[in-house]
Amino acid sequence: MTKQHLHIETRDGVAKAGLFRSATASSTKAGVILYQDAFGPRRALDSMAERLANEGYAVLVPDLFYRNAPYGPFDAKTAFVEENTKAALTALVTGTTQEMTIRDSAAFLDALAAEGVTGRIGTVGYCMGGGRALNAAATYLDRIRPAASFHGGNLASDAADSPHRKAASIKARVYVGMSGTDRSFPPEQSARLAEALRVADVDYLIENYVGVAHGWCVPDHSAFNAAGAEHHWKRLTEFFAETLV
Template sequence: MAKQDIGIETRDGKAKAGLFRPASTAKAGAILYMDAFGPRPALDEMAERLAGEGYAVLVPDLFYRDAPYGPFDAKTAFAVEETKKALMALVAGTTQEMTIRDSAAFLDAFASEGIDGPIGVVGYCMGGARALNAAGTYPDRIAAAASFHGGNLASDAADSPHRKAASLKARVYVGVAGVDRSFPPEQSARLAEALRVAEVDHTIENYVGVGHGWCIKDHSLYDEAGAERHWKRLTMFFGEALG
């Protein structure tokens, strides 16, 4: 798959993004919402694999307001105080509201690149909540929303994604790390209840034995068997929801 570097004009500036096109006409578009370590070869590889399934995949830099930054080593960044501090500042400084606002421009990018069809979103780590919030904000544009090891999906915060359950029209899939302090069992139960009450077609699946970050190859907790299971679930989910 060929990667095309594009710039997306948002209300706050220009976000760099990678666009990965399938070999033939894309059957749908997909936005990959990054984890905290930013766009990098590991995410490019994931986007390429998803493009190989027939989707046009957009990987925007959610931290573009603070560019340049990093790069960060996903295996060690949170273990070193200096890089941990820099990462936490980037995450805290890029609010859910900012990403929700940016997502309108991300969605528009497909049309400007000549890509038609339904759109799905998938997010990892901090991207999980952003993917669900985008789906709840643009229900007529996003048909499928997936989160893997997403944190704070049903927290007490005002911008917690579970609060948008009633607005969702997308099908939802949530893959949960077996042990994840950022998404404890009580949040999982709260999210499930919100989606059930709102009559959202959803699946919440617990990946026992893997930790937060298990899907991404350069992460310290990467788990190959768990990652392959995630790929199987994601491609089946997108196949059913996006055609």
């Protein structure tokens, strides 16, 4: 496994990113952008990117918080519990808008192309990254094919930049994995997202992972659930195998 450290020029500055590829792959034509959760790029996300890369993809993990670097690091188990880190994290998340990440995603796609990734591109996001994965697919129609979200928050909220409002622009296949109980994506939002995708004639699946909590996929998260995480990997790898060809 190789990890390249990239510095990606965006309209607002320079974003650091990791690009992961399997050492045994002679070439990688398909790519994936992995949009981080609220705690930023770290070893836990690197391990997830490595697992995806072992499926034959070039996996890019950009720092969405680069405008505020340096920051952290944060402990995913306690950062939202301790007051001093909770305030810092909340400021990072709310200060990094959907529109910022949508703009940045053009540079992320260009960075993959510059590294020889010429095939289809998929997106996957966790927590705050879930909505960004969907919004990227709704914006870069000719470049992003599949888009996946796991425990994504506010996918169909009242906010003007809520991903469900862009459903009519999505041409990619969409997979959404939601936790059984999640205040950031309650049943009414799930129903609203499903209706928006249905009306837009998007090929989609929303799956409820009963018995797990928000954050269950990420190994250093307090809600990590090993069985649920493996189910997520099965679904994600099958989804990309069907769409990134």
